[in-house]
Amino acid sequence: MQPGLKFSCRLLLFFPLLLIACGSPKGDSRKSKAKATVYFLKGDPKEMIRGTSPDPESFITLDNLQQWQGFGIREFEMYRSKNLTQSEVNSQADLEAANSTSAPNQDEDKVSGFEDYQFVKTETGYDYRTNTSGFEKFPVFHFSLRNNRLELTGVRDLPLQAIHYSYAANGRSLSILASAQDPEYGWELIAITFSRNPKSIPRIFAGVTPYEYLLGTGIEAKWNKPANFLLCGISDPKVQTDIRAGIDAWSLATKSAPGSIGSLRYQITVAEVAKPFTDLNQNCITYVQNYRFEKQEEYVELGHTKVLFDPETLDILDTHVFLFPDAVRRAAQSSLIPTATHEIGHALGLGHEFRRDPKTGVILYPSVMGYDGIETITRWDIKAVLSLYPIENKVVF
Numbered sequence: 001m002q003p004g005l006k007f008s009c010r011l012l013l014f015f016p017l018l019l020i021a022c023g024s025p026k027g028d029s030r031k032s033k034a035k036a037t038v039y040f041l042k043g044d045p046k047e048m049i050r051g052t053s054p055d056p057e058s059f060i061t062l063d064n065l066q067q068w069q070g071f072g073i074r075e076f077e078m079y080r081s082k083n084l085t086q087s088e089v090n091s092q093a094d095l096e097a098a099n100s101t102s103a104p105n106q107d108e109d110k111v112s113g114f115e116d117y118q119f120v121k122t123e124t125g126y127d128y129r130t131n132t133s134g135f136e137k138f139p140v141f142h143f144s145l146r147n148n149r150l151e152l153t154g155v156r157d158l159p160l161q162a163i164h165y166s167y168a169a170n171g172r173s174l175s176i177l178a179s180a181q182d183p184e185y186g187w188e189l190i191a192i193t194f195s196r197n198p199k200s201i202p203r204i205f206a207g208v209t210p211y212e213y214l215l216g217t218g219i220e221a222k223w224n225k226p227a228n229f230l231l232c233g234i235s236d237p238k239v240q241t242d243i244r245a246g247i248d249a250w251s252l253a254t255k256s257a258p259g260s261i262g263s264l265r266y267q268i269t270v271a272e273v274a275k276p277f278t279d280l281n282q283n284c285i286t287y288v289q290n291y292r293f294e295k296q297e298e299y300v301e302l303g304h305t306k307v308l309f310d311p312e313t314l315d316i317l318d319t320h321v322f323l324f325p326d327a328v329r330r331a332a333q334s335s336l337i338p339t340a341t342h343e344i345g346h347a348l349g350l351g352h353e354f355r356r357d358p359k360t361g362v363i364l365y366p367s368v369m370g371y372d373g374i375e376t377i378t379r380w381d382i383k384a385v386l387s388l389y390p391i392e393n394k395v396v397f
């Protein structure tokens with residue numbers, strides 16, 4: 001029952017030849033994490049929340065404490081500032097392998113249970129911790145009680161300053177955004193999402209379609225309600241226009257009615273003031289200036305998409321798209337539109353399309369969701385997105 005998280009991005013790899021690529025960090029979106037995923041690069045991680053304001057009404061309180069028992073960590077991320085390092089990824093093949101959405105999850109069947117986070121009273125407040133066997137290395141989160149509210153004040157030995165709390169509308173997820181002062185990296189952002197554990201490990205069976213979706217070939221996580229894309233804190237009309245073009249490209253390519261992509265209805269709304277990106281009830285597209293996600297000199301990450309979905313129903317619940325204009329400039333891309341198109345492809349439920357002929361290495365299915373520099377939606381992409389959102393045959397009298 002727990003929602004899963006999936007992360008996808010568009011990368012561009014610098015080599016003697018400039019290769020366009022895009023990727024999503026590999027890893028099981030449904031499994032929990034004891035260690036944080038760290039994003040860092042030159043730039044100030046404060047840019048990740050510039051122009052946002054937290055919801056003053058969302059807190060963990062003694063009254064709703066019971067609601068968060070039996071949860072597990074679904075997302076644990078740190079956003080830091082750090083100089084770039086040298087290669088971990090050295091070839092196009094490395095990059096595709098590291099960012100495949102169809103890589104089988106070797107560990108999935110080995111998971112025998114779930115960490116079971118519980119609030120436990122302490123001398124100074126409450127600890128949110130798991131005592132489940134096998135999860136001993138999972139972090140303990142410390143909370144202080146202030147005016148009936150539980151404020152997150154630390155993880156392990158690291159003091160934290162809570163910024164924003166958010167509850168998913170279905171009551172099954174909780175996210176907390178906090179900052180910390182790291183001795184080595186300085187001010188950093190920490191994003192944690194907890195969600196209620198299922199009774200058993202959900203099984204996701206592949207469907208019959210051959211398309212590369214977020215969860216792999218044929219496995220359809222998709223919107224089952226209209227999607228409202230918010231341009232969060234984006235006031236520049238040119239940027240708004242480019243992002244709208246990236247979204248509407250899917251409507252135009254599929255010859256859908258305006259405001260539709262196949263059967264999916266969507267809206268695009270400018271939200272001058274938004275909540276921070278960790279909020280579970282907004283579907284933001286954010287234009288993050290002066291901060292990027294790369295870890296090494298050889299590639300730039302042009303965009304990054306997070307998708308929260310329910311692994312049982314495979315409903316997409318919430319998405320967040322980051323676009324990095326400094327990365328787009330660094331990559332000498334003339335337009336933001338191809339990156340917006342690619343990231344919105346992820347937000348619609350599409351994964352990366354990397355498949356190649358094993359003998360010749362030739363791309364089998366040219367796609368805007370691939371790594372090979374295609375910047376517009378292809379026939380394969382149209383079929384893929386329409387298989388998620390089929391246009392019903394109209395009855396003609």
Ligand SMILES: [Zn+2]
Nearest residue numbers: 009010022023
């Ligand atoms: Zn991508």
